Amino acid sequence: MSKQQKEAQAVMKQHMGLKASQRLSNTIIYILLVIMAVIWLIPFVLIVLQSFRVESTERVNYIIPHSWGLKNYKALFDTSFPRWYLNTFIIALFQCVIQTVIVLCMAYTLSRFRFKMRGKLMRFMMILGLFPGMLTMLILYNVLADFNLTGEHSVPGLILVYVASSGMGYYVSKGFFDTIPKALDEAARVDGATRFQVLYKIILPLAKPIVIYTILTAFMAPWGDFVFAAYIAHAKELGMNVAVGLNSWLDKDHVTKYYTMFCSGGVLVALPVAILFMCLQKYYVEGVTGGAVKG
């Protein structure tokens, strides 16, 4: 064998070895991924199974229901659940419109304009963000109570509270706006466009992913919010959102009667939100990876 052939053979061997080790590591990765996928799915599969379990309403320690049925879903309609659902849905609708406008205004301005107070404003907001937001709850509750926007009428109150402070969460969108070249604005300004036209005709179309990201997160937030909703609803059933309402079913006094209904309610809440998220996942990923890191 010539030297060249030998070398070629050695390379081949190395290649084969590499391939074998590659295959081995890939197999390990597949095993890990499958295990992870199972762990990630188990709770969601379980909650669906529990929601169809009709032999008892309490918590049990077996997985497969003994008898199946839709009883838990039907029973939901005799409780305040539809009201909670409606409350949350209304809040989410309002929030995704108003909050998006506010956040985008804030982010666009701080990304594009260089005005006198800009630096101070951003530093001030950063410091403000270090205070735990929960601190403000007590007073906001008292003020809203004065205007009769708590308890059973908590929906407008909650919208107000969520929306009003939403300007603080401008970081992700600003990070995205920062990546759109400023030269575009300047070119349009030279051509005689007003600032408003620049925003409306040039920036917004380019910022579509972050707009959708903002709408999506604004819509999803109220479905999961617990603290403010609990505080403002103040244990009045008609004013609760789904999180507070369903949580109240897991009290010591309620859990034996309502456990399976909690599961079916949870499924009904999770389904539309999760489907919406999955459809718009692409934009969410873009927002998280683009804006969150550059911040």
Place this chain on the structure above:
Amino acid sequence: MKKIDELEYLKLSKWNKFVYRFLSFFAAIPSKLWGLVKAVGRFFKNIGLGISRECKDLVTTFVKGDWKTKLSYVIMGFGNIARGQILRGVLFLLMEVVFIFYMFFSQLLNADGSNGLQWLSKLPTLGTQGAEIVETTSRFGTVTHTTIYHDNSFKILLYGVLTLFFIAAFIYTWRANIRQNKIAEQILKTGKPLKSGKDDLRSLVDDNFHKTLLALPLTGILVFTVMPIFFMILVAFTNYDFEHDGLSTLFHWNGLAGFKEMLTWNSGPVKYSAAFGEILTWTLVWAFFATFTNYFLGIFVAMMINKKGIRLKKLWRTVLVLTIAIPQFISLLFVSQMFAKNGIVNGVLKDIGLITADIDWWNSPSLARILVIVINIWIGIPYLMLIATGILMNIPADLYESSRIDGASGWKQFSKITLPYMLFITGPYLLTSFTSNMNNFNVIYLLTGGGPTNTALSGTSNVGHTDLLITWLFKLTTGANQKYYLASVVGILVFLVVAIITLVVYNVLPSVKNEEDFQ
């Protein structure tokens, strides 16, 4: 601490550079503190200078100005209207009317019968006359007791603060009104026309577009964040709690007593300082583990999915992302139920013979603490996976290519290329995720409710072993024995801790990126 010049610094290894930066940060603290003192001094000096300059300007404007300007000192916006700037003038005038109405006549509108001036005058005492029970005997000899409420400390504090903010806003507007007169006079002297109301309106979508855009968001933040936080900071210096609810029993200014109660050791049965120390420690431990387990496992998972030759990438990602897609309260509450003593986890473990007796997951302090961290990994990995995926794709592929030719192993590639790159880009993110984990209410509250109860700390609002400062704050303001002033103290202390961590990390971080670099 020896100072080294730049050339020597560049010669240091990465670790030594970090140590150097770290040490020099702490070595610089005395001089920084001195700098802070000087800055504060400068700040007050500047304020003093500013005020005296403004006053001088006010006087000279008054002396030199024409009669329109002079009248504007009393009737805001008069000069504007007289010179044809109707829109601006009317707005100024409106502000003055509203202010005067609020300060002197607003008792006509509300049932409490107080105006701004009265609220302000009660602010130093927070009310002097508490509720009284009046006994009335009717003609037939039946005695009825009625409670008559007088002062309301909470409202006095609230409207007092509101009045202070309003006065500040009014002074600012009044000053702007006078400055406008001065400028208008100067412009008219040069013979140019003044801006009309139409021009003003047009500039709101053009040159002053930023003001239009920021008006709504900033008003919201001012009313719903700044003023409440200011108010709650003040509450920390009172004795507002369930015994002094401000209505039947008034509350009063109490100085630093709340801070003293929270931070110094006392021999009484209720030890808030002990509770605070324990909870703060756990909060920091929790934040550390919650942040870094998620961070490294998230990167690891992202690398596994991104590896060449792994198929169904989209499927794996979609499965993981489920925990983001499904509202947290559902998944957390359900998982919490799964680990209940007679829950599914124990049932399955018994069925397959791993355990014989039920494990009481949530009632053992250490088990509960480990469990919340583990479940938080389940919640948190997907976020990190998404972020890491985005960054990993941005690492130039030729870096890996050339390092492989040089014979670098997989681990070497990870530790020398991937990790430094990730750390550099995600440094600020790590910091914010640490601080937001410190305030991660949902995970703790929905999983354990803070429990199991810490019996050693009884009387401190039911403190549990997994309570974070933020859930403790919540407990202090709800439940039976509300201690509002202590909740405020906790809030302020949380702020201080977070601020200190942020400050230290930002000073040690390699480089705070210059934001103009991106544009």
